[in-house]
Amino acid sequence: MQDRIYIENAVKSYYSSLESREMGQKFVLLDEVDSTSAYIRRIETDGECRGTVCAALRQTEGRGRLGRSWLSEGEGLYLSAAAFAKSADLARLPLAAACAVSEAFRKLGIAGAGIKWPNDIILSGKKVCGILCQAWGERAAIGIGVNISQSRAAFEQAQLPNAASLAMLGFETDMWTLAAVIVTELERYCDMINAGEFAPLLELYRESCISLGREVVASGASGEIRGTASDIAPDGSLVIETDGGRVSVSSGEVKLRTVKGYI
Numbered sequence: 423m424q425d426r427i428y429i430e431n432a433v434k435s436y437y438s439s440l441e442s443r444e445m446g447q448k449f450v451l452l453d454e455v456d457s458t459s460a461y462i463r464r465i466e467t468d469g470e471c472r473g474t475v476c477a478a479l480r481q482t483e484g485r486g487r488l489g490r491s492w493l494s495e496g497e498g499l500y501l502s503a504a505a506f507a508k509s510a511d512l513a514r515l516p517l518a519a520a521c522a523v524s525e526a527f528r529k530l531g532i533a534g535a536g537i538k539w540p541n542d543i544i545l546s547g548k549k550v551c552g553i554l555c556q557a558w559g560e561r562a563a564i565g566i567g568v569n570i571s572q573s574r575a576a577f578e579q580a581q582l583p584n585a586a587s588l589a590m591l592g593f594e595t596d597m598w599t600l601a602a603v604i605v606t607e608l609e610r611y612c613d614m615i616n617a618g619e620f621a622p623l624l625e626l627y628r629e630s631c632i633s634l635g636r637e638v639v640a641s642g643a644s645g646e647i648r649g650t651a652s653d654i655a656p657d658g659s660l661v662i663e664t665d666g667g668r669v670s671v672s673s674g675e676v677k678l679r680t681v682k683g684y685i
């Protein structure tokens with residue numbers, strides 16, 4: 423019952439801040455789901471997908487990048503948006519999502535956030551948001567998890583020393599206003615991709631990307647690549663200058679050296 427009243431108010435709060443044309447105009451807010459992205463994938467097969475955003479108060483099987491799980495026990499924003507793009511543009515959606523979160527933070531006064539390539543949002547050296555885009559054909563579920571009000575103890579218990587919530591860093595945020603602003607921005611950036619106007623989005627991404635100019639370590643199937651991240655290529659990959667020359671990395675884990683060690 424408490425969840426139902428909470429959900430009614432959350433939905434009102436969401437729609438009152440939503441300024442999109444289509445994305446998120448269909449908004450499904452569940453108290454619990456396996457994964458909001460899995461939900462989007464399921465309804466797509468029913469032809470219901472276009473414009474839908476699904477969020478949940480908890481996920482029982484929250485999914486992260488590189489086969490990891492995503493802590494989804496509540497007090498976070500767990501949201502997935504149905505999107506589409508030509509096959510050649512699908513790899514650009516994670517960049518659009520990172521820019522959308524970064525811009526939404528800026529609009530809501532959450533200052534100082536940067537994007538760690540490809541799409542982690544970092545604030546005060548801690549990860550406050552993760553993004554996972556999963557595609558099938560020319561469709562995709564853009565999954566966004568933002569840590570809103572979890573305690574330090576919750577991350578310690580989950581052995582996530584590099585994670586923090588916005589509340590831990592001093593930002594009190596209405597989760598559903600944030601959701602609506604993210605979706606509004608996301609539609610704008612996805613529209614740019616679908617209109618063939620990726621260059622301004624890439625420029626915005628470069629401006630927010632804290633990996634550029636820093637020492638990085640990329641680990642993949644073929645071992646480790648160490649060097650300085652120098653650019654984001656037009657296909658979204660990270661360009662690294664190494665002792666052995668220039669290398670482009672298109673996926674995997676890329677750690678970033680900070681004064682407090684690698685994140």
Ligand code: BTN
Pocket residue numbers: 456457458459460481483484485486487488490492499500501502542551552553554564565566567568
């Ligand atoms: C990462 O590992 O950094 C990506 C995490 C993405 C988590 C979000 S929460 C909403 C959506 N549903 C999921 O199961 N995962 C994404």
